[in-house]
Amino acid sequence: MSRKKKRQRETAQPPSSAGLFRFFEESTDSIIKLRPEVVIIAASVFVVMVLLASSFISL
Incomplete structure (x- = not known):
């Protein structure tokens, strides 16, 4: 796989916590x-x- 395609695939993911913070x-x-x-x-x-x-019970 070429480096260009690999980079495009890695950068396409959105941040996962944005919706949770808003909720x-x-x-x-x-x-x-x-x-x-x-x-x-x-x-x-x-x-x-x-x-x-716990200290009184162990006596």
Whole structure:
């Protein structure tokens, strides 16, 4: 196969994430809205609770 045909075949593909980005951008109306800080704090508290529970159970 010639190089020219190979290049044409490789460059003809569209970007795959363009449609997905647009889809997630449109759906911004949700019932639950949390700030990222709240999610991180809640996850950290949950991890600490699990670690404490596992240390008390192993006694």
